[in-house]
Amino acid sequence: MLLFDGLGSVPAGFGPSAVTIGKFDGVHLGHQGVLAQLKSLAAEHALQPVVVTFDRHPFALLRPEECPDALVSNDQRAELLVEAGVDATLVLEFDRALSELTPLEFAERILHDALDARLVLVGADFRYGYRGEGRIDTLREHGRTFGFDVVLIDDVLVEGTRVSSTKIREHLAAGDVRAAAPLLGRYPRVRSTVVHGDAIGREIGFPTANLDPAMEGFLPADGVYASWAWIDGIRYGAAVSIGNNPTFDGIPARRTEAHLLDAKVDAYGKVIELDFVEYLRPMVKFDGVDTLVAALAADVDRIRAILATEATA
Structure with a gap:
């Protein structure tokens, strides 16, 4: 797997790519479903599948008192992404400068300029850019400007429950490792x-x-x-x-x-x-x-x- 530590490490001319964006904390069963869809669509359209993620939870900078403990370290996450068959991962430092990019700047600098994105896969609740002002409709507008299509990803359910890092943390905090395992797709x-x-x-x-x-x-x-x-x-x-x-x-x-x-x-x-x-x-x-x-x-x-x-x- 190619691991890009910041925009500066992405080589010129990289892409074209299919991109998904998120924290991917735990690389749990929901994330694995996203990655499988990313790889499938990338292969169908002859694109390079890329995960864009962050070196820390955004709350660590923006609302540290509400920042949850991570399910996995950055190194563990990288290893799990390799196991999931991801070709490339771009890890962005979530600093003040990144947090203050407008949605347009995020789409232009990261998705277009750095990754030459042609497909962007996100969930319905995806937010990006300064104060989360960018939403699905905004992303579609930027896609028309910069030449990428937006694909909405459905939630993965286990026994009718949406798989989420928050739910996994709740199970682990209660000691219920049996309940956490099927959501993770592996043992904690x-x-x-x-x-x-x-x-x-x-x-x-x-x-x-x-x-x-x-x-x-x-x-x-x-x-x-x-x-x-x-x-x-x-x-x-x-x-x-x-x-x-x-x-x-x-x-x-x-x-x-x-x-x-x-x-x-x-x-x-x-x-x-x-x-x-x-x-x-x-x-x-x-x-x-x-x-x-x-x-x-x-x-x-x-x-x-x-x-x-x-x-x-």
Whole structure:
């Protein structure tokens, strides 16, 4: 995939292209439907399919107090777009200058001058340009001026519900990873680096890989989860806990720990990715180590059964 970091990196003479524009946070099932239509129309008209997106949510600049947490990092989004078969992605820095472009300037500089767009695919609620003044009718007018057609994209529904990044965030914030997965079209995933912890898990017979809190992806609600862990391209079953481990005093910070099932891996310093499969239970303050160990053993038995079903599904 060609990745253009700003207008200046788009080569002269690029295109002609079919373009879709959006945040693409999560590259969820709705986005995947858009991308499939983009690729199909681009192939039909001998155009290059291009995604135009932004380096941050516009609210990060315009209304930071209302800016939602991202479902995926920019790097994760780029990887997901590659998996979806996108030929080229233009990432625009959403700064003050971009936010103040008029709809006409946006259409001229980005769609016409940089990308030589001939088709532009957008949803019915698409807004662009200064204060979102550009709408579908405006875009069609600009298309007549600059030589591109506008294609409206229908919403993707799952069980009658519109797929949206907002709905996925709501499910993850409630710990309902099962409900989030069909909207994403995959398991919810986070990525981080394994760091040294306090070794409590090893001391009680359940060693864990501790994730650096500076992770990529949207971490679901506190609790215990059945998960898949990926390290060096190998998948392991894992029991993952998120929270402050209330059984032990002096651990106030939220942490994410993965106990790999039936595997011993020296993962310190390595990248780990966690796919969340199912929520088991909340974090609980147990009345002693023996009670905690018994609960962890029961968790592991349940997780083995869950993942065995997932592996054969």
